[in-house]
Structures are given as structure tokens and as C-alpha cells.
Amino acid sequence: MKSRIKSIETKYMQQRRDFFNGLKNMDRRSFLKVSAAAMGAAATSGLLAPNSFCPVSVAQAAGSSDSNVSFRFAYISDSHLYEKKVNDRFVRGLLRAVEDINNLDPQPDFVFYGGDLAQLGQAKELDIGAQILKNVKAPLKMMVGEHDWYFDLGQKWQEMFGQPTYSWNHKGIHFVTLNSVVERDFWTKHGMTPMQRMMTVAGLDNGMQSSFTVGAQQRQWLKEDLAGYSNDAPIIVFSHSPLYKLYKKWNFWTDDAEDVQAILNRFERVVVIHGHTHQLLTNRIGNIHFHGMLSTAWPWPYAPEGMPELTIEMNRPDPFNPNDGCGDGEVHVHTDGLVDKIYNFWNRKPIMVARDYTASWGKQSIPLKPNLASY
Amino acid sequence: MKKMSTFANFKIVLLFVACLSLVLMFASCRQENEMTTCDGQGKVEVAQDMTGQALADALMDQWTREHPDRDWMAEEKQRHELKPPADNSSLLQGGQAEGNTYGQPTERDLLIWTRETEKFVLEGSRIFHSADLLKSTVSVSCDMCHPHAANTHPETYPKFQTQLGRVILLRDMINWCIDNPVRGERLKPDDPRMRALEAYIMAQRSGTEMNYGKH
Numbered sequence: 001m002k003s004r005i006k007s008i009e010t011k012y013m014q015q016r017r018d019f020f021n022g023l024k025n026m027d028r029r030s031f032l033k034v035s036a037a038a039m040g041a042a043a044t045s046g047l048l049a050p051n052s053f054c055p056v057s058v059a060q061a062a063g064s065s066d067s068n069v070s071f072r073f074a075y076i077s078d079s080h081l082y083e084k085k086v087n088d089r090f091v092r093g094l095l096r097a098v099e100d101i102n103n104l105d106p107q108p109d110f111v112f113y114g115g116d117l118a119q120l121g122q123a124k125e126l127d128i129g130a131q132i133l134k135n136v137k138a139p140l141k142m143m144v145g146e147h148d149w150y151f152d153l154g155q156k157w158q159e160m161f162g163q164p165t166y167s168w169n170h171k172g173i174h175f176v177t178l179n180s181v182v183e184r185d186f187w188t189k190h191g192m193t194p195m196q197r198m199m200t201v202a203g204l205d206n207g208m209q210s211s212f213t214v215g216a217q218q219r220q221w222l223k224e225d226l227a228g229y230s231n232d233a234p235i236i237v238f239s240h241s242p243l244y245k246l247y248k249k250w251n252f253w254t255d256d257a258e259d260v261q262a263i264l265n266r267f268e269r270v271v272v273i274h275g276h277t278h279q280l281l282t283n284r285i286g287n288i289h290f291h292g293m294l295s296t297a298w299p300w301p302y303a304p305e306g307m308p309e310l311t312i313e314m315n316r317p318d319p320f321n322p323n324d325g326c327g328d329g330e331v332h333v334h335t336d337g338l339v340d341k342i343y344n345f346w347n348r349k350p351i352m353v354a355r356d357y358t359a360s361w362g363k364q365s366i367p368l369k370p371n372l373a374s375y
Numbered sequence: 376m377k378k379m380s381t382f383a384n385f386k387i388v389l390l391f392v393a394c395l396s397l398v399l400m401f402a403s404c405r406q407e408n409e410m411t412t413c414d415g416q417g418k419v420e421v422a423q424d425m426t427g428q429a430l431a432d433a434l435m436d437q438w439t440r441e442h443p444d445r446d447w448m449a450e451e452k453q454r455h456e457l458k459p460p461a462d463n464s465s466l467l468q469g470g471q472a473e474g475n476t477y478g479q480p481t482e483r484d485l486l487i488w489t490r491e492t493e494k495f496v497l498e499g500s501r502i503f504h505s506a507d508l509l510k511s512t513v514s515v516s517c518d519m520c521h522p523h524a525a526n527t528h529p530e531t532y533p534k535f536q537t538q539l540g541r542v543i544l545l546r547d548m549i550n551w552c553i554d555n556p557v558r559g560e561r562l563k564p565d566d567p568r569m570r571a572l573e574a575y576i577m578a579q580r581s582g583t584e585m586n587y588g589k590h
Contacts, residue, residue, distance in 0.1 A: 087513040119514075200454075203504060205522035208454050249456065250522055298519060301526035316526065320538040322556065372590070375528040 068355075069332045069340070071171050074101045074138070076328045077114025077275040078295035080147060081125045089322060090119070093296035094132050097328040100344065102137050108330065109170065111138045114275030114293045115145025115181075115240035120198050123156050130160055145240040145275060146181040146212070146251075150201040151194050154179075165218055167225050173234050173337055176225065178218055180239035180254050180274075184210040204250045204300070211248060211255040212241045219256065223263050234337020235270045242274045242292070244285060247303030252277055264288055269337045279325070280343050282353050283308035289358040291331075291341040299325030302374045310362050314343070314351065316372040323347050410434065417441045451497045455504055456523065458581045460492045499575025502568050510559040517552065517572075524579035531589040546573060 006014075079094040101111055113133065118125035126148065133140055144164040148157045154164065164179035186209055187197040200208050214222075226235070237243065243260050246252040254260065264270045270288045278300040281292030290308075299317045307313075317325030324347040332340040338355040345351065354365035408420050412434060419437040421430055439445065451457075466480050502508045503524065506516040521527050532545045539551075546564055549572055553559045562569040 082514055087515065089513065203454070203518060203522075205456070205504075205518055206454050207456050301521065304525065318538070319520070319552065319556070375526055375531070 068334045070335045071109045072332050073110050074108040074330045075112045075293050077293035078116040080119040080297040081129050082119050083124045090297045097296045098135050100328050107138050111136050111140050113142045115143045116147040118148050121151030143177050143238050144179050146201045151198040175236050177238045180214050180241045182213045182215040186210045212251050213255045214260050231266050232268050235267050237272045239274045241276045243272050246306045252303050271339050280314040282310045284358045294327040312367045313370050315370040321347050412438045448497050455500050496574045496578040499571035503575050509557050511557045513558045515557045524576045527576045529577045530583045530585050534588045
């Protein structure tokens, strides 16, 4: 006769088996290894009892059917690398993101890097970033951020990664990458050294700098680049700063956003994916759907004013876990060009902002609300 | 007698120029052509026949060269926006204050209070934004996670800090951050840098309701 009381070891092995079986079912959603890594990290940091294998599920609302997904790409953004001898925490953040993305099965069609690879635009910072990113298995596309640019005004970054403004086509979608961190010269009148200029731009709340712009030259380029496309062509644009005006004091802002939007708004479906804000951020202006990217270095607080109505904020980050609020993610591109935007948090359940959420102006597929609101 | 009077006039002119510039006074005049600036440290050699504006300019130049941080308050305010301290102009109204601690404050008094308070707070802003002043060993400063001291919520302390399992004050959290993400040196509660950091963080939440214990 079998005992009905199970030993701790038996319970542990059963929970473990159930846990890994649960993860296998999530393989279709490409979260197997990501979640396993997240669970492993959570378990080793003592957040979970060692025998407690809670299934991790994607906080995904109904209404985003996989069958309409045409392809996927992944993103990594805002790593803010110092040299390893100065600070290895941010280096480890980027390493972890690359491992996450390389473990995705199936592999994404490409990986997009959202800017601010370096913290102070130093050659050694960009070098270590490039070395780590070399390990990305899928093809890599790069975007520039202000931290990469304002030490030498983009010289080193462009030597390493080429032109910051470019476009390409992929499976019926037209992709555009912009340099949206063009600032009017504020440094000459103050007689700043390159490092002083860099330090000024590197301070999010530093009021000595100017505002980000795309600028007339790139806007003209964008107009010409899009000229051959009809209004029903699906367009996805990458910019480091959000291509709208959220909060000027932190440059969560693009000063000529309206002019850029004016070029884009003849299209029926445009998605803009941006870095810089280090947080879950959702907006829609007309037919333009905006999504933020997570940072691998640290999360920013939400702006004290100007928040877009469609944004359901992520939980306030826990300072006691240096990875909380950080992460990477994926973008599932639907056949119509709109996207499911997945925020893969390293210390939490992933959150999906589904195509239907922005498509319905926030009426359907509403993501879960946060427990811990911003102060 | 006449000669003495000319010399006295010369001193008065010099004093007048120094007062006008609001920066300079002459501490001593050890040699005929060497003068000491008001901080008692800077020395400047001037031609014996230099007088009036030219002399004042020379001294001002010297002092300016030696004090690149002379406008640090204005510069810090330009760099990092500061919420202004409370407006106390209502104290100038009414007449019952005479004789008590406040006496009858004048606009000048109010200006002194504001400037001194801002100076205290701006010193905090300087430290908050500087990995060097925080003695960070990993080049991390407070503003990297808390621009304009956002998400520091000083109004929620004291509170039971779940991760530490005890009730803490703002300064405990400041020290936790200095210890961990900043990897600097913990500050004693009465350390001028701790007082300045507390001042800046609280000043930036001006207008927020006190709400101790809030998570």
C-alpha cells in the first residue's frame, strides 16, 4: 500500500517536473529559455523557496492570435556601458540580454539595438559593447543614442556601426532607423570640452542641454525614403527618443516630433519603437502606434506629467534588486504591420502590449495594471 | 596735512570701487604693488600708478581666475532645476510680529532666508548629481535612477522597509543606495553631505503631502 504522504523530495521532484513541462508548453511563445533563466535568477537570489516551482506565464490578454504574426524580431536597448574595470554591472546586463535573445527558439529574424550602448561615448565603452553584441546569433541592426554621440559627435560610433540613418525592407514591412538625438549646439557658448559636453547630455535632468530633434536634413531624407510607398504600406520606425512630446525636462521628447509625424501620418499603419525612456510606455497619435523599450542597465521613473493615456505603467522598480525593471524583449509583427510588443522583464512576468490594445485605442486586450504605482 | 587728506581720499575711492563690485575688499597692502584679495589668499601685483576702475578690474580678474566655481549656485540651478523654497512674503503683512522671534522681517531678511536655504539645498543637488562627490567606485550617481530626485519619495518615511525588515528613515535609504548601486562610502547621519542630500531630496518634493508608512 502506497503512503499518501509524500516526502519533501518527492514533492520537490514533482513540482520540478511540472514546472519544466509547463515551460515546454510555452515554447511556442518563445519564452522557454528566457523564463527558465528568469526563474533560475529568482531562485538563486532567494526570492523563491528552493522547492517552489511556480509556473511563469506571460501576462498576455486574449486577442493577440499567433496565427496573424508574420515574423518576430527581438530588441536590446540602453546598456549604458562603462569600461568593465569601472563598472561591470552594466556589462553583465548586456551579456544577459544577449544570452536571452540567443536562447530564443525559434530565433528572431533580426535583433534591433535601441541606442545608448555606451555611457559616456568613450571608444573603450563602444568597443566592449561591440564585442558583446558580436555574439548575437541573429542579424543585428544598430541605432544611436545620445550617450554614444556627444563625446566625439558620433565619430567613433559611425566608424564602428556606419550611418545612423537608414532603411530596409523585410517581409513586406518598410523599416526606418533615425537619429533622433540631434541637439542644437549648446556647448560652444559655454566653452565646454568634449567630456563636459558628454557629461551634460548624459545627465537626464541636466537643463544646460538643448532638446532632441530629428532635424530638417533627416526629415527631408525620410520624406524621400518614403516617397515610393503607398499609404497602405506598413511602416516601422525606430528612434532613440520617443517621436512625440512627453516630458521636455528629461528629453522624453523630440522637439520636431509634429513635423516627423506629419511625414508619417499619411500611412494607415505606422509603428514607432523607441529607447531612452527605460520603461513600459505605450502611446498612439492618429495612425502612429508608439512603444518603448526596456534598458539593460536601469529603469527610469515615469515622467511626473504628460503621460500618454494608453500607457499602463509597469510596477515601480524594486531598488533592492538591481535587475528589476530592466530587461529586453520581442516584437511580433502582424501581417498588417501592427505589432505585439513584449517586455521581457528580468525579475518579473513578461508583459505583452498586444496589437489589439493600441488598435482598439485601449478598449481590448488590456494589459494587467501595476500593484505598485509610481510616486 | 593736505598730503594726508589726498591719501585718505584715495583709500575711500578704492573702498567704493570694491563695494560696487560686491566681491572685493582689500585685506592688506603689504607692498606698494602687491595686494591681497578679499579671501585673504589671492595676491595680485598692480602697477603703482594704477587707480580706480583699472585697479578694480585687475583685482576682479585675478579673483575670477582663482575662483572658477564663483557662480556655482547659479550654475547648479541652471544645470539641475530646483523647486523654489516657500514664498514667505505674507510675513511682511500685518503688525503684530513686533517683539517676537521674527521681529518685523524685511524683504532683505526674506531674501537672506531664501538664499541660505537654496545654498544648502543646491549643495545637496551638487552631491546628488556627482559620482565623484559621492565617492562612487563604479561611477554611479543618484540622478542616474532618480532624475530631479524622482521616485525618492521622502514623504513616505518613516516606513517599514520590507526588504530590510525594519522601520527606516530617508537617510537609511540614502545610505543603502550609497552602499549598493553607488558603491561609495556610507555617510554618518550628521555628515554635511548627508544633511545636504536629505535637504535636496525633500526640497524636490515640495508640495507633496506627508504620508509616512506609504508603500
